[in-house]
Amino acid sequence: MKYLFSLILVVSITLILVFCGNFGEKEEYFRIHIRANSNSTADQNVKYKVKDEVVDFLIPLLTNATTKDEAEAILNQNLSEIESVANKVLSENGFSYKSKAYLSFEEFPARSYGDLVLDEGFYDALILALGSGSGDNWWCVVYPPFCFLETKKSENYVYISKIWEIINSVIGNT
Numbered sequence: 001m002k003y004l005f006s007l008i009l010v011v012s013i014t015l016i017l018v019f020c021g022n023f024g025e026k027e028e029y030f031r032i033h034i035r036a037n038s039n040s041t042a043d044q045n046v047k048y049k050v051k052d053e054v055v056d057f058l059i060p061l062l063t064n065a066t067t068k069d070e071a072e073a074i075l076n077q078n079l080s081e082i083e084s085v086a087n088k089v090l091s092e093n094g095f096s097y098k099s100k101a102y103l104s105f106e107e108f109p110a111r112s113y114g115d116l117v118l119d120e121g122f123y124d125a126l127i128l129a130l131g132s133g134s135g136d137n138w139w140c141v142v143y144p145p146f147c148f149l150e151t152k153k154s155e156n157y158v159y160i161s162k163i164w165e166i167i168n169s170v171i172g173n174t
Contacts, residue, residue: 030071030143031108031123032058037097037131047130050089050099051138054128055147057085062145068124071143075126076103086128097131108139113146 034054036047061078065071075082079101086099104127110120118141126142140147 028068028144029118029123029141030068030075031125031139032128032142032147033106033108033125033137033139034128035130035133035137036135037095037133038135040135042095043130043135046090046093046095047135047138049093050086050128050130053085053089054082057082058142059145062142065143065145068143072103072124075142079103082126082128086130090130095131099131100127100129100133102127111139113141116146 082101
């Protein structure tokens, strides 16, 4: 019975979001864009190490943000700390260049995150340039925190789905 109720609830919420919600509006997303120093193998490899550490740093800060504006304020207040995390990784891996973190409104190509597709267009974003920032880049969404579904540090693993929270609260009460 719980399974059937859960299935009906999930389908209902999904239909509401698809047909009535504004889930796909660009205004509701805050992206992250990490730009490598160059396209050398070393610069590309360290970009991913920086990404892992920055995402792990941001998880406890952003997972409880309930609005995009809250997420933006948190990011803005922590720009120097984000740079410190990135610079530490760069230094530990033998790179002398530094990072620069800032908030911007930039164009992104279309991108899919599982079943969600974000259209090409302009989005608010946290930009983290490593060195010259002229190499290939990595990007994701920090609000809602799609990038935070997986992390190397198990203590930072959190469930962020509001739908999952609703389902668990209903199932837990029956």
